[in-house]
């Protein structure tokens with residue numbers, strides 16, 4: 483009896499960790515991290531990113547997961563319920579609102595990039611990368627960007643896959659598949675790093691990524707690094723809050739958060755080590771932005787033995803990693819809609835999915851028809867990305883930290899987190915002082931840098 487119980491605890495813990503790692507590891511690590519690091523000047527960006535992940539992101543992850551476990555509702559419902567229980571203002575539900583709205587916006591562009599990834603599976607299979615030059619890889623990507631119809635179709639494909647899985651419920655087949663496919667992606671990434679080390683300029687890549695050049699640090703780079711750490715850990719959008727409700731009382735939130743953050747960071751660093759040796763070897767543009775992996779990796783796949791297979795496999799596994807993230811982006815609004823209207827899961831997933839599909843069309847157009855339509859120098863995609871990644875996510879995370887640090891009774895926290903005294907003290911100090919002050923400081927200094 484005891485043994486059976488232990489086993490079922492272990493397996494549900496594992497399921498939770500896999501789901502949360504699945505949410506964290508996605509396009510953020512493999513598509514976004516390298517181009518952000520490239521644009522942010524390399525080492526100093528990476529160092530700030532690592533600092534933010536472990537000193538701010540991980541404690542906020544603990545906060546977000548435990549809010550979900552305590553609330554057991556959608557992010558809006560949970561925040562409201564906990565605020566009431568603690569005798570606090572109902573305005574705290576705004577944190578949940580920001581999450582639901584933010585996850586809707588992020589999903590709208592995430593799906594467009596997921597669509598690029600889907601289309602690259604096919605490109606690889608039909609041999610479009612065979613012996614491709616850097617120039618031709620750029621042109622291939624450019625052709626896709628120039629065609630709104632192609633992009634909309636792939637975007638529709640990606641969002642449909644996401645809707646379908648959420649409508650069916652996350653348990654079951656997908657989770658089983660993920661326990662095999664996520665490690666497979668990890669192994670393939672390591673193989674790519676080895677390939678890049680042999681075929682590319684590894685020394686220069688390592689020095690670019692890990693030798694900080696502090697002359698490149700500005701507060702806008704710091705904000706990018708902060709935003710990237712939140713994006714990569716799936717923070718501030720209510721996704722982790724929703725997943726926190728799967729968490730059993732006897733699972734340690736602290737340990738889980740450290741595992742999630744470590745796995746997530748490892749994948750991002752591996753992606754950097756796979757991409758940059760090639761970027762340097764082929765003299766590609768470090769700051770080419772969102773297209774970076776789509777113009778770099780095809781060159782590698784086009785030259786290696788069995789590149790067609792490796793290329794197709796890599797982009798397929800990346801799609802799967804992206805889908806385990808996009809389902810967690812659809813979850814907050816679906817759970818809210820269900821809570822509010824009593825819709826079935828299927829109906830809620832289809833409605834929200836359709837909404838994000840429509841909004842995503844604006845991101846598609848921002849790369850072609852509306853490329854010249856800018857707002858403060860940002861295209862619509864840049865604007866959506868900036869709003870969510872640089873504003874909503876860090877600010878919501880800051881308020882979650884403040885809420886837990888100052889507005890919930892210490893006794894209730896101790897009971898919820900069940901950490902040892904030493905770890906609790908460290909976490910409490912980080913959420914009360916370090917997280918809010920550091921996030922606040924980045925914003926204040928950024929405004930100072932921009933306007934004074």
Ligand code: PHE
Pocket residue numbers: 505506507508509510511588712713714715716717719721804807808810811
């Ligand atoms: N963390 C995911 C990624 O890196 C994206 C994501 C952000 C998912 C926020 C959920 C919430 O791809």
